[in-house]
Amino acid sequence: MSAAVPTVFVVDDDRSVRDALRRLLTSVGMTVEVFPTAQAFLSARRPDAPGCLVLDVRLPGLSGLDLQRELANTNATLPIIFLTGHGDIPMSVRAMKAGAVEFLTKPFREQDLLDAIRQAIDRDRIARTERQELTELRRRYASLTPRERDVMAGVVAGLLNKQIAAELGSAEATVKEQRGQVMLKMQAGSVADLVRSAGRLGIGPSGIVGPGPHQGRVDRSPGPG
């Protein structure tokens, strides 16, 4: 899981191109998996490792852009490098807007492709790390009792224990104890840590906010915490 080898997925219906890409990427020590169609790629089991997708824009059946949309919809993020047999500007604009890492025209320069692949894998690695941290934070947050969540919201909002107690209508001592539980369960070393975690979970000072399922796509990495 953690030390997995990055994998490059290639989807191209042209056998020559497909095989050549497999040979090229293998020659630079990459792990490659090739598919003739988008459907074949979607139905294959993917290893739990960082990776990227090298995708031909024009594919029979489901096209490259269709596949990009499909992946976005299923929240299965994978950085995509598009390949095209001819420069089609409107198509490349659409692809880039939809989050493609790179749009290369065949025949492409090896360095351009490898750079794009490395960049994409890095991006995927970061995204995967972030995704893992967020999952952990959500798990921790889920372990809080409702009262503890309320207390956390108060702490994140910068309230004192007394103020929180007044707002929740409980004793200050109880709040203090609950605040300790929150700090423990959320593995927050300081109030600043807790605030950062709350921010990443999308919890505002106004109260309870559930984890946003549609926030999976991460375009810009804020950097590791």
Add this chain to the structure above:
Amino acid sequence: MLGVPFRPAVATGGGPLQRRVAQSAVARYGVAVVSVAVMVVLGLLLRPIVLAAGQLLLLAVLVTGWISGLRPALLAWGLATAAFAYHFTLPLDSVKVDPDQVPRLMIFALVAGFMATMSAARRRAEDLLRSARDELEARVRERTTELGESERRYRHIFDSTGVSIWEEDLSRVKQALDHLQARGVHDVGDYLAGHPEFVEHVIALVKIVDVNDASVALFEAGSKEELVVSLLRIFVPETRAAFRKAMTSLAEGRPFFQGESVVQTLKGQRLTVLFTVTFPRPPASFESVLVTVTDITDRKRAEYLTGHVFETSPDAVYIVGRDYRYQRVNAAFERRWRLPAQRIVGMRVDELAGTEPFEATYKPHLDRCFAGEEASFVGWFPTPAGRQYLAATYSPLRPDSQRVEAALAITRDLTDHARAAEALQQAQAELAHMTRVTTLGEMTASIAHEVNQPLAAIVADANASLNWLASATPDLDRVREALAAIVKDGHRAANVIQRIRQLVTRTAPQKARLDVNDVIRDVVPLIATEVRSHEVSLRLDLAVAVPPVVADRVQLQQVLINLVMNGMEAMTSIADRPRELVIRSRPHEGGQVLLAVEDAGVGIDPSSVSRLFTAFFTTKRDGMGMGLSISRSIIEAHGGRLWATSNARHGATFQFALPALR
């Protein structure tokens, strides 16, 4: 015995009685016995009066000889001599004869024998004479009948024949001409030409004896009498020339004269006639000379028309004999070869038209014509006016016999048409090239893709190879694998470019023997990308064995690409069913090969069916409307047909049929 009674009597017979007697030997010898018996009885009756009554027996011999001929007469002679010796020599009624009576008996016997032979000889001579006369009479009767028959036949022919016959009495004409010659005129024709008044005189000397019914009809007379009045009634000024020639022939003692002339009917209708005069042999009389007149007015008119058509036809018309020599040529032919007809007639075809065209084209077709076939051909031939595109037809001419005597040739100069057709073809080829380039322009993205695919693979494989070689321990197997792929993809790219070059290069159509399945397989890679981008599934349904066609590969590819592009575009708006395109090849009826492109698109709007193949008709926003028009003209230039039909369920089928090579 049949027919014997009608034969003239033979020697032994005589008149009716004798003839009947002669029929039977018994009767003939009976005459002898009876006549002798009768005379014996008569003699015995008279014997008391005169003994010489015995001489009556001579009568019996005479009568027998007369009636029955020699042998019965000899019998009668024997019997009579015996009876004379018995009854009329002393002693009477005894076989004995007194010695003094012997001389009497001898004399009787001698006289009786003489009478027998004489009477029989006489009888025979008379019979011969009679039979000769009978025979003569019979012959005369026969000849008379024959003559009557002949006369009757002649009259019948004279009256009922369709030919006009004039019986004329030329005896006075003959006299006048003889007189003329006697006066020292040698050249009668010349004299007649110089003396029209004498000609008029001679015409008046002709006496018309009779004319037949055909003459009455031909000359529109009411009766024979109207016609026999005078020759002048049917003469027109031109007739005199022919009359003079006929008279000259007569004067020169020729057996007959035949001539052509113009005469008129009693109603003034002009006729062209052929007339024949048969002159009697000199000692015979000129009182009955027959002149036949044949109306050739229609024939002359037909001849004139035929000749007129022949001479004035804008097509060159000529007749070539079996010896390949020109027999007759018309004015158009003279103009073509810039030679007068007199020079051309008699020349061999190769002398005029050149040996090479003669051997290669004229002669084989002429030979076919001489064999009885009609032969046609077209081609470019050298003439003094330059190269001409000629279409010729040879028809066999059999004037009399079954054997073809000559060939009638009609040739039309189609040079202008051929030039126009060539120009049209040129224009079409240019237009086809233009649309091909346009089509390719529309396909540029696809073509770029098609070329860039193998190039991308090549570059990637080359990089991979470099990478493998750069490592400390180069993996040569992997390098080899990558290099093999490079070679393969290099060829692939070259092939694509080759195909595109074929489509773009402007070359004259080059027809060759082709398998349409190969054409389809060639086109598939060119359209593969378009097929993908239109999200169409392409299915090939090729017949296992289709006969080859003779066609230009590139043009067929162009047509096929056009049809495929049309089919795909017709399906762009289709979302509720598979966008399937089928390219099909099949052997077709009438020795043809069919290629069909079937789509499942929007189909053909019935209102536009008729305009589908016209130039500049398009339903596309940015189409030129040339594709189907060009495609159709390409297919038609190949002797084929291109058409469209609506499918039973969805879409349309565009198909073309080409004649298969046999």
